[in-house]
Amino acid sequence: xxxxxxxxxxEITRGEIVNTNATWLCDTLTSIGFEVTEVASIDDDRxxxxxxxxxxxxxxxxxxxxxxxxxxxxxxxxxxxGLAAGLPLVRDPPTVAAIQDRFRRLGRAxxxxxxxxxxxxxxxxxxxxxxxxxxxxxxxxxxxxxxFFPGVPMxxxxxxxxxxxxxxxxxxxxxxxxxxxxxxxxxxxxxxxxLDGVEQAHPGVIIGYRASFPEIEIKILAxxxxxxxxxxxxxxxxxxxxxxxGAIVHSEGTQTLVGAVAAALRATGGTLALAExxxxxxxAHMLTSEPxxxxxxxAMVTYSNEIKTALLGVxxxxxxxxxxxxxxxxxxxxxxxxxxxxxxxxxAITGIAGPTGGTAxxxxxxxxxxxxxxxGVQARDRVFVGDRGRIxxxxxxxxxxxxxxxxxxxDQ
Amino acid sequence: xxxxxxxxxxEITRGEIVNTNATWLCDTLTSIGFEVTEVASIDDDRxxxxxxxxxxxxxxxxxxxxxxxxxxxxxxxxxxxGLAAGLPLVRDPPTVAAIQDRFRRLGRAxxxxxxxxxxxxxxxxxxxxxxxxxxxxxxxxxxxxxxFFPGVPMxxxxxxxxxxxxxxxxxxxxxxxxxxxxxxxxxxxxxxxxLDGVEQAHPGVIIGYRASFPEIEIKILAxxxxxxxxxxxxxxxxxxxxxxxGAIVHSEGTQTLVGAVAAALRATGGTLALAExxxxxxxAHMLTSEPxxxxxxxAMVTYSNEIKTALLGVxxxxxxxxxxxxxxxxxxxxxxxxxxxxxxxxxAITGIAGPTGGTAxxxxxxxxxxxxxxxGVQARDRVFVGDRGRIxxxxxxxxxxxxxxxxxxxDQ
Numbered sequence: 001x002x003x004x005x006x007x008x009x010x011e012i013t014r015g016e017i018v019n020t021n022a023t024w025l026c027d028t029l030t031s032i033g034f035e036v037t038e039v040a041s042i043d044d045d046r047x048x049x050x051x052x053x054x055x056x057x058x059x060x061x062x063x064x065x066x067x068x069x070x071x072x073x074x075x076x077x078x079x080x081x082g083l084a085a086g087l088p089l090v091r092d093p094p095t096v097a098a099i100q101d102r103f104r105r106l107g108r109a110x111x112x113x114x115x116x117x118x119x120x121x122x123x124x125x126x127x128x129x130x131x132x133x134x135x136x137x138x139x140x141x142x143x144x145x146x147x148f149f150p151g152v153p154m155x156x157x158x159x160x161x162x163x164x165x166x167x168x169x170x171x172x173x174x175x176x177x178x179x180x181x182x183x184x185x186x187x188x189x190x191x192x193x194x195l196d197g198v199e200q201a202h203p204g205v206i207i208g209y210r211a212s213f214p215e216i217e218i219k220i221l222a223x224x225x226x227x228x229x230x231x232x233x234x235x236x237x238x239x240x241x242x243x244x245x246g247a248i249v250h251s252e253g254t255q256t257l258v259g260a261v262a263a264a265l266r267a268t269g270g271t272l273a274l275a276e277x278x279x280x281x282x283x284a285h286m287l288t289s290e291p292x293x294x295x296x297x298x299a300m301v302t303y304s305n306e307i308k309t310a311l312l313g314v315x316x317x318x319x320x321x322x323x324x325x326x327x328x329x330x331x332x333x334x335x336x337x338x339x340x341x342x343x344x345x346x347x348a349i350t351g352i353a354g355p356t357g358g359t360a361x362x363x364x365x366x367x368x369x370x371x372x373x374x375x376g377v378q379a380r381d382r383v384f385v386g387d388r389g390r391i392x393x394x395x396x397x398x399x400x401x402x403x404x405x406x407x408x409x410x411d412q
Numbered sequence: 413x414x415x416x417x418x419x420x421x422x423e424i425t426r427g428e429i430v431n432t433n434a435t436w437l438c439d440t441l442t443s444i445g446f447e448v449t450e451v452a453s454i455d456d457d458r459x460x461x462x463x464x465x466x467x468x469x470x471x472x473x474x475x476x477x478x479x480x481x482x483x484x485x486x487x488x489x490x491x492x493x494g495l496a497a498g499l500p501l502v503r504d505p506p507t508v509a510a511i512q513d514r515f516r517r518l519g520r521a522x523x524x525x526x527x528x529x530x531x532x533x534x535x536x537x538x539x540x541x542x543x544x545x546x547x548x549x550x551x552x553x554x555x556x557x558x559x560f561f562p563g564v565p566m567x568x569x570x571x572x573x574x575x576x577x578x579x580x581x582x583x584x585x586x587x588x589x590x591x592x593x594x595x596x597x598x599x600x601x602x603x604x605x606x607l608d609g610v611e612q613a614h615p616g617v618i619i620g621y622r623a624s625f626p627e628i629e630i631k632i633l634a635x636x637x638x639x640x641x642x643x644x645x646x647x648x649x650x651x652x653x654x655x656x657x658g659a660i661v662h663s664e665g666t667q668t669l670v671g672a673v674a675a676a677l678r679a680t681g682g683t684l685a686l687a688e689x690x691x692x693x694x695x696a697h698m699l700t701s702e703p704x705x706x707x708x709x710x711a712m713v714t715y716s717n718e719i720k721t722a723l724l725g726v727x728x729x730x731x732x733x734x735x736x737x738x739x740x741x742x743x744x745x746x747x748x749x750x751x752x753x754x755x756x757x758x759x760a761i762t763g764i765a766g767p768t769g770g771t772a773x774x775x776x777x778x779x780x781x782x783x784x785x786x787x788g789v790q791a792r793d794r795v796f797v798g799d800r801g802r803i804x805x806x807x808x809x810x811x812x813x814x815x816x817x818x819x820x821x822x823d824q
Binding site: 036037281341405 | 435442457658697700722768
């Protein structure tokens with residue numbers, strides 16, 4: 001079953017926004033079991049919308065379209081769909097009432113153009129919008145069933161969940177199943193080599209890779225004669241994948257590395273403190289993107305030597321003899337973070353994120369990190385390659401992964 | 413002059429990656445003066461690549477295409493281009509030598525499929541790749557001039573700069589000019605209202621908005637009879653735009669809010685310390701995304717009350733009587749950060765980022781922030797709406813913007 005995604009809006013073709021709606025629709029349609037073969041993004045141009053809709057409707061069973069349902073003169077989608085399908089637009093009284101009600105509640109004045117959003121091609125199924133003004137709609141065009149959504153990501157997702165997800169799941173060939181594993185520590189090419197031959201040994205299984213730097217997600221998609229068959233094929237392949245990848249798999253499903261670290265600490269009632277230099281608060285920011293106040297006590301970003309001594313008690317002598325970017329300073333920072341906060345675990349990171357500040361002996365990219373824990377302290381170092389952002393990100397992930405392994409008692 | 417962008421790869425149509433190459437190409441082509449009217453993303457399918465290329469070459473003067481130039485059997489772009497243009501593939505000896513040399517330097521073994529990347533449709537202009545294995549190429553297809561790039565963003569951008577940018581600038585109608593202003597503090601709809609009528613009063617000028625939450629970038633694009641005319645139209649409109657928007661404009665061109673803060677501090681030799689609670693290190697992370705060690709002394713992420721007292725000297729009594737999320741605690745944190753680091757300026761933030769922890773009196777989203785400076789301390793508060801990430805981001809930007817205004821002596 002073939003599907004296409006159509007995104008309408010000059011803000012996309014002018015490069016003013018990143019088209020995350022397209023990615024979300026492609027990912028969702030693929031996971032349900034459709035094969036998405038084209039994503040078309042076009043500007044707000046009536047003839048082009050009509051041509052593109054007619055073209056896509058010749059080749060695809062499903063079209064998911066976003067954008068152009070707003071109240072302004074730029075918003076042409078509904079009108080163009082009517083012309084493409086040869087259907088007149090009809091005003092829908094319940095939608096008119098809902099728009100009037102919404103404006104009353106918000107205390108805003110209704111203008112005539114707002115009621116444009118209550119017009120739909122005759123015979124459409126109206127998809128009510130619980131979180132915005134513009135409803136979506138669905139109708140048949142040529143061999144396709146086409147769904148039209150507002151471009152606001154939150155509204156698209158809500159309408160999809162409320163009205164479309166179940167319909168498409170029933171339409172889709174119910175014979176695919178997908179498992180996801182998340183890894184850190186090896187590049188995509190190495191992970192690919194580690195899984196060499198798994199597809200060949202498991203008919204119907206496709207191994208997919210999704211790199212979200214520096215993590216690699218492994219998708220194990222199986223097609224079978226029915227859902228149960230697909231599931232068992234996917235699970236059988238997953239056993240081999242887990243065994244081959246070993247400890248680089250930090251999570252399954254949608255859990256992140258941060259989630260894995262938090263779960264490992266929570267399981268034993270551990271608490272955490274951070275002492276960051278070159279990562280400048282990135283580890284703290286990553287951890288606090290999800291609720292963290294039950295295990296994260298505090299973090300210190302200590303850029304200057306004086307602050308490393310004042311806040312973390314790093315001996316001035318160590319800083320002088322070993323340099324701020326050294327194994328000894330990383331260990332002293334980790335121990336200082338424990339003393340300052342009474343946490344059970346700490347992470348310390350010191351390095352040269354660049355673009356300047358490197359020397360022949362200590363090049364840009366050199367990072368030392370340490371994890372202090374009830375059983376002692378472990379330190380690691382590496383020269384990371386890339387720009388400032390990549391070096392900071394690699395260092396943050398590497399130190400979180402070391403903590404994860406230590407907290408799980410699996411560090412080698 | 414019409415342009416199209418074509419992105420080839422099943423990783424896009426399956427929704428495995430966000431297509432930032434398309435956004436970058438659209439933005440770049442638009443800023444040069446082309447009108448991009450379609451972005452097509454298709455899977456790795458030979459007939460579909462050929463059909464799409466031929467279709468786009470009928471309607472556009474320029475096609476920019478990424479993806480499918482790799483060494484694997486999935487990479488079909490070059491072969492499909494040859495078939496679409498009716499040209500045989502020819503192996504290019506200098507490219508063969510460059511690939512062999514690259515592999516020798518990296519100490520990797522060359523396999524036969526790597527040499528596929530030295531094949532090009534006969535008559536192509538080869539676009540050497542200074543940062544990767546696969547060169548790009550350019551050739552004429554129908555009425556279009558088409559350029560083909562690898563999908564790796566860094567390689568695309570480098571080849572563009574090295575070979576394509578100048579060619580297209582010379583091709584483009586040289587009668588457009590664009591200025592950019594960046595704002596923080598008002599939503600897009602309000603900024604739009606503030607600029608109501610500017611386009612009408614300035615013929616040839618288009619005001620564009622690009623929201624990168626929570627900032628709004630204003631693009632003032634002018635078309636004229638020639639470049640000088642376009643530039644003077646754009647600049648005349650910019651004078652009115654700056655006057656209407658006032659202090660919410662923090663930067664011009666590509667400078668970020670962080671850049672504006674850093675510039676304001678550097679201008680007076682100021683230094684900075686941070687005391688973050690609910691933003692959890694986000695401000696530190698934002699500041700250290702660019703080199704900051706010359707003005708940023710350190711940051712403390714103090715989640716628990718005990719750590720606020722231990723690291724920042726916030727009186728336990730203040731925490732008890734006012735609560736951790738209060739104006740008094742924000743001010744005490746800001747003053748404590750100055751004491752702990754001897755910085756000239758500090759930012760402190762305390763709030764409830766959610767999703768839980770709110771009360772009737774102090775709801776989720778309530779944030780207090782303070783900036784301490786040589787002339788005293790200023791505090792602000794607000795209830796931000798949205799999920800945890802949005803609340804943290806709004807609080808970080810609001811506190812940086814307050815510091816910017818204070819450091820510039822323009823705070824009202």
